[in-house]
Amino acid sequence: MQLIDGKLKAAEILEQVKAGVEGQVKADGARPGLTVVLVGEDPASQVYVRNKEKRAEEAGFNGQLIRLPSTTSESDLLAVIDKLNTDKSVHGILVQLPLPEQINEQAVIGAIAPEKDVDGFHEVNGGRLLNGDSRAMVPCTPLGCLHLIETVIPDLKGMHAVIIGRSNIVGKPLSMLLLQKSCTVTITHSKTRDLPNVCAGADILIAAVGVPELVKADWVKPGAVVIDVGINRVARDGKQVLVGDVDFDAVRDIASAITPVPGGVGPMTIACLLSNTLAASR
Ligand SMILES: Nc1nc2c(c(=O)[nH]1)N[C@@H](CN(C=O)c1ccc(C(=O)N[C@@H](CCC(=O)O)C(=O)O)cc1)CN2
Ligand SMILES: [Mg+2]
Numbered sequence: 001m002q003l004i005d006g007k008l009k010a011a012e013i014l015e016q017v018k019a020g021v022e023g024q025v026k027a028d029g030a031r032p033g034l035t036v037v038l039v040g041e042d043p044a045s046q047v048y049v050r051n052k053e054k055r056a057e058e059a060g061f062n063g064q065l066i067r068l069p070s071t072t073s074e075s076d077l078l079a080v081i082d083k084l085n086t087d088k089s090v091h092g093i094l095v096q097l098p099l100p101e102q103i104n105e106q107a108v109i110g111a112i113a114p115e116k117d118v119d120g121f122h123e124v125n126g127g128r129l130l131n132g133d134s135r136a137m138v139p140c141t142p143l144g145c146l147h148l149i150e151t152v153i154p155d156l157k158g159m160h161a162v163i164i165g166r167s168n169i170v171g172k173p174l175s176m177l178l179l180q181k182s183c184t185v186t187i188t189h190s191k192t193r194d195l196p197n198v199c200a201g202a203d204i205l206i207a208a209v210g211v212p213e214l215v216k217a218d219w220v221k222p223g224a225v226v227i228d229v230g231i232n233r234v235a236r237d238g239k240q241v242l243v244g245d246v247d248f249d250a251v252r253d254i255a256s257a258i259t260p261v262p263g264g265v266g267p268m269t270i271a272c273l274l275s276n277t278l279a280a281s282r
Contacts, residue, residue, distance in 0.1 A: 002256065003259075004259045004260075007267045013274075017059050017278050031060065034063055034273075035063075035092070037094065038096045039070065040069070055270050061274065064090070074103045074108070078107070081095070126172075138173065138272075139173045140276065141272075144272045145265055146174070152225055153203075156181040157182040159183045162199050162202035162205050164188050164208060165187075165189065167208065171187055174206060196216070202224055204226075205220060205227070206226075207226075211230070214246070215228075217254055223256045225255065225257045228259050229245065230245030244260075244264075248261070
């Protein structure tokens with residue numbers, strides 16, 4: 001079994017992005033800028049936002065973090081987005097999710113200028129991805145998954161990919177990316193009949209449902225490539241530990257290659273965010 005090292009691949013991408021940023025500065029005289037908006041004090045979001053800022057600075061971006069209180073109204077947040085949309089020094093805008101319940105996420109995402117939507121969550125970018133339009137900003141986690149899959153299977157033509165999870169930010173966009181690579185794609189979800197058996201037909205199995213260690217050994221075809229998008233905090237022996245959607249110890253000897261949690265898909269999300277931001281500045 002090969003362990004797919006997301007940290008290593010992410011570091012490679014970040015090196016390329018860093019070189020691209022310096023090239024952009026020379027060509028333009030201006031430094032690409034990324035603004036992250038964090039509303040509230042969700043502890044996990046604070047960690048993710050800090051990591052994004054740190055990586056952005058290391059790669060040479062002009063990073064800006066706007067922190068807003070958890071009581072912020074939707075219209076106040078929309079006013080902040082409006083300003084960032086017209087600010088020429090800001091090339092990428094990212095609103096950290098989840099947002100507090102008084103704010104409609106879709107309304108906020110829809111207010112970001114599509115060409116600055118480095119998360120790729122705007123409906124215009126979703127539509128472009130669906131159409132195979134190269135102007136699409138592609139969501140970072142699915143893009144990261146694709147890069148990791150391609151490190152072990154360079155030619156995906158004809159491969160059967162099974163995705164567990166139909167979310168707008170992972171399952172659906174990843175299905176489009178894999179279809180573009182001429183995979184046969186099956187999207188499964190909570191109502192799928194005989195899920196283990198459907199998964200057992202996969203050459204590439206991607207788990208993105210947020211159910212700790214759902215995928216067991218008999219769900220995996222021997223030699224399959226397994227990508228684990230899950231990040232679940234669970235209690236084990238009185239301690240909090242991080243586990244994926246795949247029962248790693250059970251599956252590792254059946255798969256030909258597998259991503260770990262942590263250190264698999266997670267680091268790729270931030271690397272792809274910065275590569276999208278560089279593309280947005282171009
Ligand atoms: N606006 C967005 N909000 C959210 C996104 C997103 O892409 N855009 N994704 C997630 C959170 N997220 C980035 O924001 C993210 C989550 C996890 C990781 C990561 O590197 N995970 C590590 C483990 C870290 C830990 O200990 O918790 C790993 O898997 O190795 C990066 C980014 C929801 N919100
Ligand atoms: Mg991971």
